[in-house]
Amino acid sequence: MDTVHRATEPVGYSLPLSPSGLSSMITPPPWHFTGDVVMVDYRVDPAAAERFLPPGLSLGADPGAAAAVFADWQWCSDSGAELAEPARCQFGEFLIFLACEYRGAPMARCPYAWVDQPVPMARGWIQGMPKQLGVVHQTRPRPLGRAGAALTSGTRFDGVLSVFGHRTARAGVTLTERTEVRPALHDVPLAHTRLFPGWLPGEKPLADLVASEVTDVEFGEIWTGEATLELSAEGMDQDFASLAPVEVGAGHVFSYAETLRGGRLLD
Amino acid sequence: MDTVHRATEPVGYSLPLSPSGLSSMITPPPWHFTGDVVMVDYRVDPAAAERFLPPGLSLGADPGAAAAVFADWQWCSDSGAELAEPARCQFGEFLIFLACEYRGAPMARCPYAWVDQPVPMARGWIQGMPKQLGVVHQTRPRPLGRAGAALTSGTRFDGVLSVFGHRTARAGVTLTERTEVRPALHDVPLAHTRLFPGWLPGEKPLADLVASEVTDVEFGEIWTGEATLELSAEGMDQDFASLAPVEVGAGHVFSYAETLRGGRLLD
């Protein structure tokens, strides 16, 4: 049998496997991120939020606290090689965060997430972040001109998400003042469920409750302001609709960086 | 602890998990497909092909046989609900197939695949098909007019793939005659490696050699013809480049349907 002559088998951190491993769509962590964030605090029905929490997580000290987050990212692996390819190293993202608690420690649960590039989508599934593909646009700081968006009182930052051609989310933040306070739900660990769906007869899915391990967090200037938020149920299901805002709180605009190193098992 | 009051936990065949399971990005199999195919047989260096085969698979009776396949698909779950959403139920695909053998049975190995929609990409990862996101266009049969593409001798069908803005593949088939012979590499089972990358400290990836279970195969009119094929290494790695055509064979244009029901473990 000819296979006995092979010194190697195809390898890779992810598919596609290939002789050298270079074809792997995903590079192994750590992954370094830097981005501009437009974030809106809001509140959902606590009972609705609770239905999104797996065993092990509870609503915690502030039931119903939630956030909608637009972020415009640039990322790279340890080699930094991706940075030379702006078509690969940039993506837009929209996330929903729900406040929760694990063994008394405050965390955030991400029930829905959309990105506009396939690599971060696939990376989401590896870590348990439920990233789908959508169309994301947001205002970024731009210092010059009448069409600019300076980081100053009165400037408005917007974010919009479309999913399969439906306008699904829209957020707006009009800056009022600079602050040193980090937005609460952007400053706690994320608790995800890693899930590998079953495919073989009778197979149960692999499902782990994990927390993301993040280092090298940096916040740039943090601005706060008045916010608006609309989530549309058109084209979405009743579960997404159950997380509609019952109250909209403050908005936050800031730049941010972190390194995502892997996960640790909860429970 | 509040979680004891919950009657349910979030569920779903895939992420995102949600109270009812409706938010799952992927519906459970079976998945029904119907498509138009433009396919080109070609040959690669057998030693290069072998380096893409995992233990358990060998080159088989025709070492170096390969095919490049463009397909324009429509799909649905058992409910058929997706068919009402043309933005969701259609996608384009480009595949490479390598001839191989498992315990004496001819099979095909798919070392590279690109689709232009996220749902088939994620579905690929569940079954072990290494689908990435690309831009795919191909000629489809069109009976009318000077701009048409009738299924008749002399008509040319083309397919093009771009990946991150690089033209990666181009195939052309000029029809010569109708045939009853099914293209060999489109008529054997596929042997995939299901891979769930490691994320936890020291974790080994889940990796299974599996075969796809397909039923309800239908071929429409099959046309054969003269073919061209170019695979470009620009923007790709040396592993992809090692599968460049050393010889180009016949082309095939046909419509095709199948139902993909799940996988079975090999070994």
Next chain:
Amino acid sequence: MDTVHRATEPVGYSLPLSPSGLSSMITPPPWHFTGDVVMVDYRVDPAAAERFLPPGLSLGADPGAAAAVFADWQWCSDSGAELAEPARCQFGEFLIFLACEYRGAPMARCPYAWVDQPVPMARGWIQGMPKQLGVVHQTRPRPLGRAGAALTSGTRFDGVLSVFGHRTARAGVTLTERTEVRPALHDVPLAHTRLFPGWLPGEKPLADLVASEVTDVEFGEIWTGEATLELSAEGMDQDFASLAPVEVGAGHVFSYAETLRGGRLLD
């Protein structure tokens, strides 16, 4: 002055001008088209329709008659060269037609149009068809499999349009029977206003009322059926909203080809 030495100046049917003229984005007419159409007859408020008609056009014999048309096209110039490039020669389109009359002759006016490729958009502006860029998807005939869409009684064909991430139009046709009757608003000349906006100080725009000159019309099998149609004003203006359906009529599914040769001046 060096320019006196030049034998040539840059040329082209359209921009970009270049030494040989090969860089012109648009090839000169005639342009040949072949496509699959999903069309829904409907009625609008006749007064609203009339406000979209320029002097010279009147509502005609059937005030308020309108149609929404999804079409999936392939096109080429006389050379046919574009057909070898499936990324260039295909596009999706959504049109609204309003019934009207010019000097007693029935015509159609297209107040709104969207395509998903830049070449047909620019070509629209040359002929006076108000084409913008949108995301268009529609069901095409597919004979095989459970996910197919056979041209037979009971099959449903859908079309969807999204504009800047808003779902703007949705049509559905469930086939009931084959017919020989050509859909009325797809079988009359189109009356457009060619408009070249002013740019120089005090310049008045060039504006001509023209009719499109079409030859080599072919209809394939025509199927009729029950239809639904929704036009959404979300993200659109009050003028678009004024053409909302007050009644939805029959649907039509057919393939079609034509050659567009240029325009003739009306008035």
Next chain:
Amino acid sequence: MDTVHRATEPVGYSLPLSPSGLSSMITPPPWHFTGDVVMVDYRVDPAAAERFLPPGLSLGADPGAAAAVFADWQWCSDSGAELAEPARCQFGEFLIFLACEYRGAPMARCPYAWVDQPVPMARGWIQGMPKQLGVVHQTRPRPLGRAGAALTSGTRFDGVLSVFGHRTARAGVTLTERTEVRPALHDVPLAHTRLFPGWLPGEKPLADLVASEVTDVEFGEIWTGEATLELSAEGMDQDFASLAPVEVGAGHVFSYAETLRGGRLLD
């Protein structure tokens, strides 16, 4: 005839015309722009450059001087309304500039341009800028983190353009120092040919040599550095290929704002 009862006719600065004029795809100038620019000076064969100049323009004092410009823009009309819609008010652009002269005044000619949004494409055609649709990505300044791109010596900024799935242009600038010197070809008026192609029998195209009228120019920090530039002829014509770099000069990274107010006729 019913048209005598109409008080109004459909209006608009551009197509689509509509009762109120609100449907016009393009708002009338002025248009305000703010952007981040990655620019590379280079040299082309002067004879090739000259073949792109219409009568009235000559090569001027520095024959063969050229520049490749990637820009990431945000724009708005006088109302500023577009700024609330990040999906509408942002676009990426790639331009080529050729040095030229009009009656002794230095100007720039833009033989090729690509943008990634339809509104700036159509606006280009109104002013005579030959904008086509492409896929544009570029590095923007990002102050934080290992994946960042700080405005400091040693940071690299890249830009890539793809057209119909071919990688057409790639530029890179590695910053060396801050400067007060404005890049020459980004600081002169642009001379365009406004062109409205013929459509009626025997019609000659409208063609005017015009200069753009720009006010409110602002430059942010200007950084200069070492540059690379590749233009690929794959998928392009011989005219584009004739402008390939024969020498690559300095690179520039800066932010920039301007207001475009209209055009004035040359000659």
